Amino acid sequence: MDVIAQISEIVGPNAVLIDEADMQGFVVEWRDKFFGKARAVVQPKTTEEVAEVVKICAASKTPLVPQGGNTSLVGGSIPFTGGDEIILSLSRMNTIRDVDPLNGTMTVDAGCILANLQQAALEKGFHFPLRIGSEGSCQIGGNISTNAGGVQVLHYGNAREQVLGLEVVLPDGRIWDGLTSLRKDNTGYDLKQLFIGAEGTLGIVTGAVVKMYPEPKYTQIALVAIPSVEAAVEFLSLARQMSGDQVTAIELISRYCIDMVVRHVPNFTDPMPTRYDWHLLVELSSSSTPTLKELMENILAEGLEKGIVLDAIVPASEAQQQRLWNLREEISGAQKPEGGSIKHDISVPVSRFADFIREADNAVAKIVPDFRSVAFGHIGDGNVHYNPMQPADMDREKYLSHWEEISRVVHDIAVNMRGSISAEHGIGRLKADDLVHYKSEVEIELMRKIKKAFDPDGIMNPGKLLK
Ligand SMILES: Cc1cc2nc3c(=O)[nH]c(=O)nc-3n(C[C@H](O)[C@H](O)[C@H](O)COP(=O)(O)OP(=O)(O)OC[C@H]3O[C@@H](n4cnc5c(N)ncnc54)[C@H](O)[C@@H]3O)c2cc1C
Incomplete structure (x- = not known):
């Protein structure tokens, strides 16, 4: 039987989209920067359904693209244009399984919208501290898979620090139930950490136990x-x-x-x-x-x-x-009508923040002398959105043709300060080449070995993060 027919038997025909019009919202990214083509969009309702779908894909070596709220901005949740990939959307897995005030934890489906988690915590007098501009549409599974940050990282830490346990469907379709709510567990490798920030390349996060904090009244x-x-x-x-x-x-x-x-x-x-x-x-x-x-x-x-x-x-x-x-929240949107801007999401040690902006401004000015400097962001985490903007009287496309040249000097400056080329949004498709350029050979080799160990057939979000 055809793969799509087998999957339909598992999740029901209404949870499998195959018409291009129905799939449109799933194959285009938020900023319209990345486009793709999918063989189908599959929307399972339970972890067991996800596992059965993945088993079918593993048997037929069908590539899968996990997708949450599709807000990541680096193209990780969008298939390529070949049309052979299946998007596995977590949107229908949106149940808050348990809120435990005594333990200070919530157990949630991966497809829960971030704002709904914040609300569920608040209703019990608690605070869930991931606060990002896309919180009305991004999902906790996506937040975990990108190790999302936001405006309160300074005090509470990023997504990695909010996760106590995970449930993951592995690339062979087995379910790893790591839904522990323990704050102490020194029993060897901390497997959940590998899936956090993995951008869907090692497995599909289906559930999580996350921390809650006293409500800041x-x-x-x-x-x-x-x-x-x-x-x-x-x-x-x-x-x-x-x-x-x-x-x-x-x-x-x-x-x-x-x-x-x-x-x-x-x-x-x-x-x-x-x-x-x-x-x-x-x-x-x-x-x-x-x-x-x-x-x-x-x-x-x-x-x-x-x-x-x-x-x-x-x-x-x-x-x-x-x-x-x-x-603060309107700055991102206000850039667009000003013309072309070349976006960077870098981090440097907090003490080097001022040096970074000065050196980057000087370097960009050597390429485009009258550019306008746009820098804003989470200074407490050393994370700046450094988005040099075109000169007012320059042609947009002409300015954007400098993208690679400008990004290379900006990233070089950050990395020379032992900073990062992606503080928050991840690598996805956008920075997959940069990752190989800036990570050491040892790091890339270890990452490739981890990928191979989890996903030997390379069906899990191929071509993203690690080329
Ligand atoms: C206006 C706006 C403001 C933003 N502000 C911030 C900010 O302040 N800080 C910040 O960190 N980010 C920010 N972002 C980026 C984005 O919202 C985050 O990266 C978010 O965590 C992505 O979640 P998502 O559910 O949309 O994931 P998606 O975009 O759907 O997916 C992101 C990646 O994770 C994978 N994935 C998704 N769900 C799963 C799953 N369940 N299992 C395995 N893999 C999965 C996908 O394959 C993809 O590689 C912003 C975006 C927008 C549009």
């Missing part, structure tokens, strides 16, 4: 004008010391980023009455300290004294606080 935001990027790093250190580590987010925002948002987001006015070059959006949170506004003001006063703060807005109401978060 009190939060205080401030938009802080600072004299330089160096001052940002000093301010972070000061704020952590003075708050007893209650800084839950700190985002760097350049003047040009604010200008873009004001220009392109309807009804958005500049919150800062005076123009400064650099700003920080700082968040303090606590489950027990209601006096965070006072604490924030004390930190800012100390910063002023030290010359690392120039000005600040400390909003009193929640609505005003949200408005400042909107400023």
